[in-house]
Amino acid sequence: MSKYLQIIIVMIGSFINAQIIIEGSVKDENNLAIPYCSLGIKNSETGAISDENGQYKIIIPDNITSNEIVFEASGYDEKIISIADLKKNSAIILTEKSVDLNEVVVKTEKMKDKTIGQKNRPMLTFSKMFDENLPTIEQGHILKIYPNTKINAYNFYIIPSSKFEEITLKLNIYSVKNGLPDQSLLDENIIYTTSSTTWQKIDLSDYKLRIKNTDKIAITIQLIGYKKLENEAFVFGVSAKKSTSKDLLFRYQSQGNWENSPGVFISNLDISYNKDKVEDLDENMD
Numbered sequence: 431m432s433k434y435l436q437i438i439i440v441m442i443g444s445f446i447n448a449q450i451i452i453e454g455s456v457k458d459e460n461n462l463a464i465p466y467c468s469l470g471i472k473n474s475e476t477g478a479i480s481d482e483n484g485q486y487k488i489i490i491p492d493n494i495t496s497n498e499i500v501f502e503a504s505g506y507d508e509k510i511i512s513i514a515d516l517k518k519n520s521a522i523i524l525t526e527k528s529v530d531l532n533e534v535v536v537k538t539e540k541m542k543d544k545t546i547g548q549k550n551r552p553m554l555t556f557s558k559m560f561d562e563n564l565p566t567i568e569q570g571h572i573l574k575i576y577p578n579t580k581i582n583a584y585n586f587y588i589i590p591s592s593k594f595e596e597i598t599l600k601l602n603i604y605s606v607k608n609g610l611p612d613q614s615l616l617d618e619n620i621i622y623t624t625s626s627t628t629w630q631k632i633d634l635s636d637y638k639l640r641i642k643n644t645d646k647i648a649i650t651i652q653l654i655g656y657k658k659l660e661n662e663a664f665v666f667g668v669s670a671k672k673s674t675s676k677d678l679l680f681r682y683q684s685q686g687n688w689e690n691s692p693g694v695f696i697s698n699l700d701i702s703y704n705k706d707k708v709e710d711l712d713e714n715m716d
Contacts, residue, residue: 448492450513454520456484456501464524466600466619466654467503468684470566477566477683479654500685505617527617539704541580547573547698548671555696557589557667558678560653566683569668570650571695572606572675576703581639584649586697587669588627593662596625598655601632603639604648610688611648611679615641621654649697650679669696 456467463484470477471494478488488499490513499516501509506524516522558569575581584601601620604611616639622632641647651668658664670678670693678693 450490450492450495450517451487452490452513452516452520453485453487454516454522456480456486456503456522456524458506458524458526464503464506466621467501467506467522467524468566469499469501470683470685471497471499472685473687475682475686477685479565479652479684482655502614502684504614504619541702541704543582543700543702545698545700546575547585548694548696549698551587551669551696552671555669555671556693558670558695559665559667562653562656562664562666564682565652565654568602568650568652568679568681568684570602570648570679571670571693571697572609572646572648572677572679573697573699574646575641575644575699575701577643577645578704579641580702581637581641581699582633582635582702583700584632584634584697585700586630586632586651586695588624588630589667589669590627591665592627592667593659593665594625595657595659596623597653597657597666598623600652600654602650602652604650605644606646606648609676610690611650615639615647623655648679649695649699670694671696 456464458464465480465482465484467480467484467486468477469486469488471490474494476488476490476494478486480486495513498510498512501522501524503524506526509522509524560569561567599622601622603615605613605615618637620632620634620637624630653666656664656666672693674692676690676692678691680689681687
């Protein structure tokens with residue numbers, strides 16, 4: 431065997447050994463699978479998401495194996511575990527978040543309906559593309575709302591040149607702090623499947639999303655599943671437009687750092703609101 435070939439084999443072996451692969455499951459205390467649970471290492475691009483059966487696989491570079499992994503799922507307390515412990519037992523159990531029933535108040539009030547955001551697709555747009563091999567990536571933008579808002583639907587525009595038989599998306603909604611997403615406002619997964627392009631409507635009326643005491647939220651989507659067209663390369667993108675505000679959002683995985691850039695998605699919210707003594711939001715509409 432030549433000296434150069436030996437060097438190449440050693441280099442390949444070193445690369446293979448320079449990462450750890452852990453496969454496992456995420457379940458609740460009743461032994462039921464938790465689908466689409468996010469897991470990741472803080473301030474890195476390393477993460478994964480469980481499938482519809484709660485199964486996950488995460489590939490960890492050797493240089494961060496001393497770190498911890500955070501497991502997050504809507505409606506459950508997060509769990510932080512060292513990589514060493516996860517290697518010993520990769521079956522994760524999450525505890526459901528407790529709800530203080532004393533805080534639940536049923537109140538009838540008159541609210542107005544409105545659509546806020548971009549209602550039409552302008553001539554000049556650009557596309558935010560999604561990679562079918564990276565389901566952990568989130569892309570979205572920040573929207574202004576009224577301090578007392580009920581979200582009824584989210585509408586967005588898939589570029590017509592997209593090519594797929596079917597896609598499955600996960601919708602995420604966050605509070606906003608210092609211009610970036612902060613805490614999740616959801617207590618359950620919002621999953622949307624479509625086989626069409628152009629305008630899409632995600633009906634949110636059953637989720638009872640009532641947002642109070644904030645004037646901005648962040649909405650992002652993840653591509654968590656897809657079916658390709660036969661003999662066609664997969665293509666999926668969402669329309670966006672330029673703006674002076676840095677409202678476009680991106681991050682690699684749930685524990686990664688958010689990045690923002692100028693622009694907004696071509697999207698809007700159907701809402702009901704109580705507008706007492708608050709500013710109008712017509713500046714969000716074109």
